[in-house]
Amino acid sequence: MEIKKTHNIGTLGPAMKGQKVVVGGWVEDLRELGKLSFITLRDVTGVSQIVVAGSENLSQVKDLTKQSVVLVTGAVQESKARDFSFEIKAEKIEILSRAVHPLPIDPLGRLESGIDNRLNARALDLRNQKTASIFKIRHHVLLCIRKMLSESGFLEVNTPKIIGSASEGGANLFSLKYFDKQAYLAQSPQLYKEQLTLGLERIFEISSFYRAEKSHTVRHLTEFTSVDIESAFMDYTDVMEILEQLVVSVFDHVEKNCTEDIKNLGIEIKKPQAPFERVTYKQAIEELGKQGLSLAFGDDLLDSHLRTLGEIHPGFYFLTDWPLKLKPFYIHEKEDDPVVSKSFDLQYGYLELSSGGRRLHDPAKIKARLEEQGLDSAQFEDHLKAFDWGMPPHSGWGLGLDRLMAVLTQIDNVREVVLYPRDPERLFP
Amino acid sequence: MEIKKTHNIGTLGPAMKGQKVVVGGWVEDLRELGKLSFITLRDVTGVSQIVVAGSENLSQVKDLTKQSVVLVTGAVQESKARDFSFEIKAEKIEILSRAVHPLPIDPLGRLESGIDNRLNARALDLRNQKTASIFKIRHHVLLCIRKMLSESGFLEVNTPKIIGSASEGGANLFSLKYFDKQAYLAQSPQLYKEQLTLGLERIFEISSFYRAEKSHTVRHLTEFTSVDIESAFMDYTDVMEILEQLVVSVFDHVEKNCTEDIKNLGIEIKKPQAPFERVTYKQAIEELGKQGLSLAFGDDLLDSHLRTLGEIHPGFYFLTDWPLKLKPFYIHEKEDDPVVSKSFDLQYGYLELSSGGRRLHDPAKIKARLEEQGLDSAQFEDHLKAFDWGMPPHSGWGLGLDRLMAVLTQIDNVREVVLYPRDPERLFP
Missing domain, CATH: 2.40.50.140 (Nucleic acid-binding proteins)
Structure with missing residues (x-):
């Protein structure tokens, strides 16, 4: 044959x-x-x-x-x-x-199928040109991100996904038996990427990470792809600039290289302009106050608050300078206002796409923050050691690739932009 | 500051x-x-x-x-x-x-440290120029592989690492609790990448995979990086050609782009010539016979046999046309000699770098092979469904990136080319 x-x-x-x-x-x-x-x-x-x-x-x-x-x-x-x-x-x-009929879905999309049926027959769903176009665009997005970060002097690294201690507090971790030991699946490369700035200065990773969270929304998955960078000798505003350049590059690259796919999806690429608007947490709670949503400094922003902010700022914008106590132990305080942190989220309307900030590099400060947050610094011993070896000041962010893809393709449900999504109910195919 | x-x-x-x-x-x-x-x-x-x-x-x-x-x-x-x-x-x-002395290792390498000490202080070890050079080269290898495969029409995909059923037989899988279900960590993207040829034709993935094997060698890790391709409308000889082109491209790219790193490592890049030698299994057992190692058709090649073959063929070579019964259920037989399979391993001397072949695309044949191998086809139901939707003939391979890096950098232990290696004893840092 x-x-x-x-x-x-x-x-x-x-x-x-x-x-x-x-x-x-x-x-x-x-x-x-x-x-x-x-x-x-x-x-x-x-x-x-x-x-x-x-x-x-x-x-x-x-x-x-x-x-x-x-x-x-x-x-x-x-x-x-x-x-x-x-x-x-x-x-x-x-x-x-030979294809055996009846088929579980009509890949031409003449008969519309619900997302569950389509995901159960994902391989066949890829013969739908709309679906195929999403994943052709995804390929280009990955290509563009790697190119841009490589050209900016970042080295691609592979950090472990099987980790021995519960990093970042330990909530929502999948655990597994690792021979006779207990291990966990990494939620992010956070601690590793910070350590790696010690010798490699600028690094990035694009990989799957895992969160054992029983969320049933269109924006949460238990296995998701994260783009992470970390850079020595940069402050949080520097890595924010890299992030907005990256987002603009991605939109630009897709607009230029995926004409047919954009047409298949029936969308227009809405290329954003840099710089993105910067809104501090303090400004945000003032804006919410004017809408009758009264918040005090230190209160976390709930989904409903982010939805209201998203109406005020419908495109990409940075939400910066969060109260330090709302942020993980590794986030740096502002030198001139230490209850505020050098942190940011990149939002697209109400949707959080990325979170990042300047990190602490002084081990004494990190230990104090761990204690404040009720975490056991002994659990972070392997990590903290590295801060005694001459840790440079550093900043970074993690970007949810699946969410970026959803925004780019103007699709609400992240399951549409992931080949075989995993959520609390879905483990197959 | x-x-x-x-x-x-x-x-x-x-x-x-x-x-x-x-x-x-x-x-x-x-x-x-x-x-x-x-x-x-x-x-x-x-x-x-x-x-x-x-x-x-x-x-x-x-x-x-x-x-x-x-x-x-x-x-x-x-x-x-x-x-x-x-x-x-x-x-x-x-x-x-400020670095706090004494440091656990001397990153200048004047005082030599054992690999365990270096891995325990991996971040500091990266200040050793030899170590840093390995990971700068690794970055370039990843870059080159993605470029070459993208230019050959392959789309990068992300398949799930948390899987609901034990693929490929189920031995050596890490298992985890997935809410109220049992799940496993993927050993390879094998079944997914085959399905994806249905709509995307040519796909590749570069990702971490997991093997719960108690091996204590310099070439086995429990978490490893695999480069996988799968292509519709290709036979096994076609994907062998892609693989040898890819290996040559990697050596060429590193030679041209990593001059300083090659110098740091004190090596010379030994760029191989394509085509690589093809040695059939039958030829191999004849060669072994001449060395006094008597094997019958169907016997598996043990480590000792591969070492002898590696002495006869010291560089890159393909070991092809293995007995079908030694190969996984999804491997295609040779039409003119059905006890032989359309399969190959890429060897570097005794070291297996890659394994691949033509896959079965006829679901009846796959079911028969599953039964022959004592596997329960019900466990593969989700996978087998896709073969009724018009599955194209396809071929592919998986390449151990860490092993390729070891060969390229002329380093014996794969732990040297992985930032935070995982083996049965090592789960930290």
Whole structure:
């Protein structure tokens, strides 16, 4: 059985008239018309019409089901069909794989399927051009982020996901048996990336992390992809600038490189302008006060508050200078106002995309903060050691890639932009 | 406290004579010489000499420990020192972070430390230029692999690491409690990447995977980085060609882009020539027979056999066409000799770097193979469903990135090329 194509469909065109090609893909449509049959054949790069004539070929495709996989040898010719500028006149058709009907979902999307049905048949769902476009865009987003950070002098690293002690307080960790020891799945590379600034200065990681949280929202997953950076010799405002440049680059790159996918999704890329608006926590609670939502300094912002702020600031904006006591132990205070922290969240309307800040690099201060927060500094011994080896001042952030993808593609549910999402109810496929 | 540099040391040179700069880094050495002190200051990009004069600056650096972090403001000037073509005359020195002595290891490597001590102080170990160079090279290897695969039409994907059923037989899986369910950590993206060829055709993933194996060798880790590809419409020989091109590209890229790091490691990049030698399993057992190691068709090759073969074939070579019964259930048989499989390992001498092959795409055949191997096809139900939706013929491989890094850097122990390696004994830091 021959299985190899000579061409991707997307590389063909009417200029190649007369050229013999071997193309492969799946049958999107099949119509009989007198002594001819017409196959709409799609591969990941494009779509073409296949003209089938002759008794042998016609009998081959007689019982062919849609979504089956075929290999077609034939010559390119001009097409009179409305939807095609060229077509392929089949000389030989080989059926490589038959789709068994009924299929669980209609990948053409003519019959709409709920997200659960689509996720249960995710591989087939990828034959829906809208779905495929999301993941083609995701590929480009990853490419663009890595390029931009590499060009800014950041080194890509791989930190462990199996960790021996509960970092960042230990809530919502998945635990596992590691031979005769207890281990956990990392929620973030936070402690490792801070340590790594000691010798590598600027590092980034893009990886899956894990949160055992029973959230049932459209923006929480138990396994999510995080983009993390950490940089020595930078303050929080410096890494905020890198973050906004990165977001703008991503929108720009996708707008330029994913024209077809943007069209498939029926969206327009709304490229944001840098600098993004900076709103301090104090300004935010004033704004909320004017809306009748009275908050005192130190109160956390609830979902409802963020929704109101999101209406006031509908695009990307930074929410900065949070009360220190609301922030993790490793966040640095403002030198001139130590109840305030050098911290920020990147918001898109009500949605938090990223969180970051200047980190403490003085181990005495970190120990004091751990105690204040009721955490056992003995649990952080391995981490704290590194701060005695000449730890540079450093700042960083973590960015939720899935949420960024949701904003970029204008899709509400993060499950749409993750191939096989995991939430408290979903562990399959 | 000022923490920002204007320049990385690597960007300075004698041509910048007279220019005022702010540099930051760690004190590699400190010498007093009459009314002057000399600091050897290193950052991740390079090393410079700092000349300290004046009573205030001298008193600042009087008790300065090596490996402490300082920020230096000063002017570039020519240097008379043997090791430096330029130096910086300090106007101001700020001590950002003091290293507390004694340090657990000497990052200059003058006092050699065992690997366990170095891994326990990994962040500090990265100030050893040899260690830093390994991870700068690793960054470049990742960059090069992603570039090459993207340019070959492969889309980067992220598959789940928390999986609901034990794939590939279920041995050596870490298990975890997933709310009220049982889950496992993925050993490979095998089943997902096969499914994804259905709609995306060519995909790759670079991610951490997990194996709960009590191996105590220099080449096994419980958490390892794997590069995986899968492609529709390709046979095993096609993906072998992609793999050898990728390996050659990596060596070539590192040779061209990591000159300084190669020098630090004291190695020469031994760029291999494609095509790599192809040795079939049958040839291999013949070769072993001539060495007095008698094997029958179907016998697995033990470590000792691979070591002998590695002496006969000391560089990169493919070991192909293994007996089908030695291979996982998803591997395709050879059409003209069905006890033989369309499979290969990429070896470097005795070391297996990659394993791959043509996959079965006919669900009936897969079910038969599962039964033959004593596996319960009900456990693979979610996976097998996808094969009824028009599964294209496909092939792929998984490549152990850490092992490739070990070969490239000519280092025996994979722990050296992983920042925070995990093995049955090591879960910290």
